Amino acid sequence: MAACSVEQLLAKAEAEEAEKLNSITVKKELDLEFDIGNLLAFDKNRVEVAVFRQQKKDEFLLALARDNTQLLINEIWKQPTERVEEAIVAKLPDPVTPLPREKPPPKAKPPTKWEQFAKLKGIQKKKKTNLVWDETAKEWRRRWGYKRVNDGTKEWLIEVPETADPNEDQFAKRVKAKKERVAKNEFNRLKNIARAQKGKAPGLGLTPKAQQSKDELARAVSVAKSSTASVGRFQDRLPKEKPPKNTGKKRKFEPLIGNFSNEKQKQLELLQVMDSKKPKMDITKAVNKQMREEDREEAAAKYKKGAGKRGRKGNMPGKGKGKGGKGKGGKGRAGGGGGKGRAGGGGGGGKKRSKPGKK
Amino acid sequence: KQQSNTQKPKTKRSKRFLESRAPKLTENVKTAMIMKGGNTSQTVTQALKDIYSLKKPNAVLYKKKNITRPFEDSTSLEFFSKKSDCSLFLFGSHNKKRPNNLIFGRLFDFHVLDMIELGIEKYVSLSEIKTSKCPEGTKPMLVFAGEAFDVDNDLKRLKSLLLDFFRGPTVPAVRLAGLEHILHFTALDGKIYMRSYRCLLKKSGCRTPRIELEEIGPSFDFVMRRTHLASDDLYKLAHRQPKALKPKKKKNISHDAFGTKFGRVHMQKQDLSKLQTRKMKGLRKRKGGVDSTEDEAAAAPKQVKVES
Numbered sequence: 203m204a205a206c207s208v209e210q211l212l213a214k215a216e217a218e219e220a221e222k223l224n225s226i227t228v229k230k231e232l233d234l235e236f237d238i239g240n241l242l243a244f245d246k247n248r249v250e251v252a253v254f255r256q257q258k259k260d261e262f263l264l265a266l267a268r269d270n271t272q273l274l275i276n277e278i279w280k281q282p283t284e285r286v287e288e289a290i291v292a293k294l295p296d297p298v299t300p301l302p303r304e305k306p307p308p309k310a311k312p313p314t315k316w317e318q319f320a321k322l323k324g325i326q327k328k329k330k331t332n333l334v335w336d337e338t339a340k341e342w343r344r345r346w347g348y349k350r351v352n353d354g355t356k357e358w359l360i361e362v363p364e365t366a367d368p369n370e371d372q373f374a375k376r377v378k379a380k381k382e383r384v385a386k387n388e389f390n391r392l393k394n395i396a397r398a399q400k401g402k403a404p405g406l407g408l409t410p411k412a413q414q415s416k417d418e419l420a421r422a423v424s425v426a427k428s429s430t431a432s433v434g435r436f437q438d439r440l441p442k443e444k445p446p447k448n449t450g451k452k453r454k455f456e457p458l459i460g461n462f463s464n465e466k467q468k469q470l471e472l473l474q475v476m477d478s479k480k481p482k483m484d485i486t487k488a489v490n491k492q493m494r495e496e497d498r499e500e501a502a503a504k505y506k507k508g509a510g511k512r513g514r515k516g517n518m519p520g521k522g523k524g525k526g527g528k529g530k531g532g533k534g535r536a537g538g539g540g541g542k543g544r545a546g547g548g549g550g551g552g553k554k555r556s557k558p559g560k561k
Numbered sequence: 562k563q564q565s566n567t568q569k570p571k572t573k574r575s576k577r578f579l580e581s582r583a584p585k586l587t588e589n590v591k592t593a594m595i596m597k598g599g600n601t602s603q604t605v606t607q608a609l610k611d612i613y614s615l616k617k618p619n620a621v622l623y624k625k626k627n628i629t630r631p632f633e634d635s636t637s638l639e640f641f642s643k644k645s646d647c648s649l650f651l652f653g654s655h656n657k658k659r660p661n662n663l664i665f666g667r668l669f670d671f672h673v674l675d676m677i678e679l680g681i682e683k684y685v686s687l688s689e690i691k692t693s694k695c696p697e698g699t700k701p702m703l704v705f706a707g708e709a710f711d712v713d714n715d716l717k718r719l720k721s722l723l724l725d726f727f728r729g730p731t732v733p734a735v736r737l738a739g740l741e742h743i744l745h746f747t748a749l750d751g752k753i754y755m756r757s758y759r760c761l762l763k764k765s766g767c768r769t770p771r772i773e774l775e776e777i778g779p780s781f782d783f784v785m786r787r788t789h790l791a792s793d794d795l796y797k798l799a800h801r802q803p804k805a806l807k808p809k810k811k812k813n814i815s816h817d818a819f820g821t822k823f824g825r826v827h828m829q830k831q832d833l834s835k836l837q838t839r840k841m842k843g844l845r846k847r848k849g850g851v852d853s854t855e856d857e858a859a860a861a862p863k864q865v866k867v868e869s
Binding site for chain 1: 569583584585586588589591648667668669670671674700701702703704705706707708710711720721724725728731732733734735736737738740743745747749750754756758760762765766767768769770771772773774776780796798799800801802803
């Protein structure tokens with residue numbers, strides 16, 4: 203009997219608990235992602251678009267928001283709380299979501315001359331009080347600033363020291379000394395700033411180091427050479443020094459918005475070429491092809507006889523023809539390509555052509 | 562500006578001003594500048610005012626129209642951000658091609674990082690919804706709903722941008738009764754719905770309250786138009802945190818599965834024969850010592866046998 207009633211009690215208690223939790227539990231397929239530091243919740247669950255379109259949008263969104271907010275509040279209420287002046291406060295963790303900064307992080311300033319010296323000697327900064335007791339005025343006065351303790355400018359009597367010239371103006375001397383001190387301080391401050399800014403390294407090999415590698419030195423030499431008004435074009439070279447490899451005319455592009463008539467002309471020409479149905483015959487290519495055929499036949503014939511070298515020599519007039527073809531041929535690019543190909547073919551096996559200058 | 566540091570600030574006030582604008586380890590709250598373009602409609606001006614009231618006091622609302630196009634030329638925006646030290650901006654404009662246009666954007670080091678253009682399709686202003694509003698400056702709770710925010714790249718950036726825009730200052734603790742304001746963004750059906758609610762904490766049986774929401778507005782239905790997102794390396798550069806901020810890891814501390822803390826203690830080599838241990842009087846060596854110990858040892862196993 204007792205056992206029955208105990209069971210009943212337990213069941214009742216459980217039911218009550220469930221009911222209580224009912225009001226705050228929300229059922230979702232996927233758990234939300236929380237970032238409590240930012241009070242942020244992200245719900246990745248799919249929303250059926252059909253359902254959304256049927257209902258009234260605002261009501262649907264309200265219900266969705268209520269559910270999500272309930273989950274977020276549940277999560278926030280799990281945080282440790284404390285009481286701060288009659289208000290309950292929940293301590294938030296650090297924000298998790300990475301967000302971009304406003305400005306780049308600050309760079310470390312190089313130490314000033316005094317700071318370096320202090321570090322070397324182990325001198326610590328001593329915090330001084332702002333107010334100092336002034337015996338003559340019997341009150342607390344500032345150490346520096348308005349109505350300070352040892353104000354040299356306010357003295358109305360200066361004793362002339364024995365070693366000084368009696369006609370010298372001691373007050374003016376004081377003023378001048380102060381001006382010089384101020385100027386020296388300012389000068390040192392500017393020197394510190396200049397030293398801090400000069401920290402930018404000019405580049406590998408350009409600063410003198412103890413051991414410099416060969417290419418660092420070469421780089422330094424090339425940089426020094428090209429730092430003239432004519433970018434190193436008329437610099438004298440050492441007797442055995444090789445000419446710089448990277449010089450040469452850079453590929454020149456037309457400016458984007460410049461000669462409108464020129465651009466128009468070019469575009470129209472291009473359209474014309476595209477339009478014309480007949481295939482543009484590349485004369486150079488045709489000639490070269492023909493010549494190659496002839497050569498092959500010749501070579502085959504000669505090989506049978508057993509003199510391969512003469513076949514190559516026979517190509518020489520072909521070279522001249524190829525170059526002539528360039529002038530006749532179609533657009534510059536195709537002709538140039540044909541001519542080059544021809545020359546390469548004519549050269550035969552081993553001889554490498556030097557590449558044209560780098561763009 | 563300090564004119565490359567050659568001029569020192571002459572007053573404490575100017576020094577504080579410059580220090581607040583200098584790059585720091587932990588930065589200030591991001592402020593937003595809200596401005597109008599060459600032509601604006603009533604909707605856009607009202608929308609800008611509403612968002613300004615959401616973002617107060619970390620926002621400045623400019624009254625005059627600025628005839629610039631952010632997507633073409635961002636120099637004007639960068640100049641304004643330098644002058645007012647704002648790293649977020651909201652630019653509203655209206656023309657026939659892009660009606661009721663809002664451009665949300667952020668800057669890094671006074672250069673544009675991201676810009677996203679949203680068109681307002683439906684708008685209900687704060688004044689139209691007649692309920693009591695939350696006090697100014699409450700930190701809002703933000704909820705983003707919709708898997709599109711995770712799938713689409715543009716929407717991912719938009720989520721990050723909106724979070725940056727609306728989150729407010731980062732606080733170590735928050736008053737539980739003061740969690741009133743909630744901004745809810747839903748990405749659905751090609752549109753982004755922004756709703757703003759006031760949350761009422763009702764009694765539930767347990768400690769955590771039950772939430773009831775009441776719309777306070779403004780409410781927007783946005784559609785995404787153009788975007789100008791930062792390149793990956795610029796984005797990464799903007800996220801770089803200084804090393805000093807990283808939490809220092811304490812060495813020699815490890816935890817096992819139960820949460821027990823473990824550490825290693827390193828000792829010098831000890832001479833175990835000279836160790837100072839507890840002295841048991843009964844085990845001390847006696848004068849007739851060896852025999853008695855042997856007898857005891859012989860007696861002990863017999864006893865053990867009986868007991869078992």
